[in-house]
Amino acid sequence: MTLDETSKTAGISLDPATCPVRQVLDGVSDKWSILVMAALHVTPRRFSELRRDIPDVSQKVLTQTLRKLERNGLVDRKVTPTAPPRVDYSLQPLGQSLFARFSPLAAWAIENRAEIDAARSAYDARS
Amino acid sequence: MTLDETSKTAGISLDPATCPVRQVLDGVSDKWSILVMAALHVTPRRFSELRRDIPDVSQKVLTQTLRKLERNGLVDRKVTPTAPPRVDYSLQPLGQSLFARFSPLAAWAIENRAEIDAARSAYDARS
DNA sequence: TCCATATGGTTTCCAAAAGATACTTAACAC
C-alpha cells in the first residue's frame, strides 16, 4: 500500500491488511474450513470421522484445514496417545461464536439464490 | 461427491455444491471483491476512482472483480459512450443487502482480534 | 506366522487457479 490508508473521498479503510472482514474471511474462505466447522458444530469428531463425513477432502488438505483452524483458536485438537492414536477435534467457543455469524449469510444465500441465478443467466445471455 | 449427500451421523449437508454459505463466499472471497463492495457501498464510483481508492489492485484484476460482481447481480455497470468512455459502477440492492450481512462479521473480527492473535502466538510458540 | 486393515498423519509430485506485470488498443481532447 503506497498511498493513504484511508480513502480521501469516503474515509473508509481500504487496506486489505486492516479490513476486518477480510481478516475473518482469510481464515475460513478456503474450500473446506466452513464444512469442517459445520461438522464439528454438530458434535466433536475424530479425524477419520471427518474424513468419512466429507469424503471429497484429501487427508493432506483436511490436516491442513484443521491445523489452520486450530492455529486461529477456532478448533481444539486433543491427542490421546493410544495405539492406534486417537485425535479428537471440537469447536472452541471462539469457533462456535464465529460459526453462528454465518447463519445470516446462509439465510441470505437461500433467500436470494433465485435472484442471483437470474442475474447470472441475464449476464450470460447478454454476452 | 461419491457418497451420500447428507452425513449419516448428523444429517447436515456436506456437499460443497449445496452448502449455502459456500455459495455466497465463493462469489466474494477473492482478494478484492469485499473491498470493492465497501467502496461502492459508500457511493457509486467510476473505474478509475476505484483504482485510486484501492491502489494495490491491478487494472486487469479490478476488471475481473467487477465483472464477477456484475454477473452475480451485486453491482451495476453503466456505460456512458462518451470519449473518453465513462463507466459508473454502483451497488445493486442485492449487493447492498449482502454487504449488510458482513457487518456482524466485521464486528466479530474487531471484538475477537486479540483472542485470535493470542491463539496464533500460543500455537506458534508450541511448534 | 503372515497378511490385511485402521489410525493419523507426512512427503512428493502435479495440475489448476489466482494474481502480478507489462504491453497493446481505441477514441478523443489539447
Added chain:
DNA sequence: GTGTTAAGTATCTTTTGGAAACCATATGGA
C-alpha cells in the same frame, strides 16, 4: 504527439488443492 479512460492480452509466479505413496503402531483373521 501526449495524455486520459477503460479495457484486453500475454506471460510469469504464487497459491491452492488433489493423488498417491509411505510410515509406525496395533488389532483381527486364516
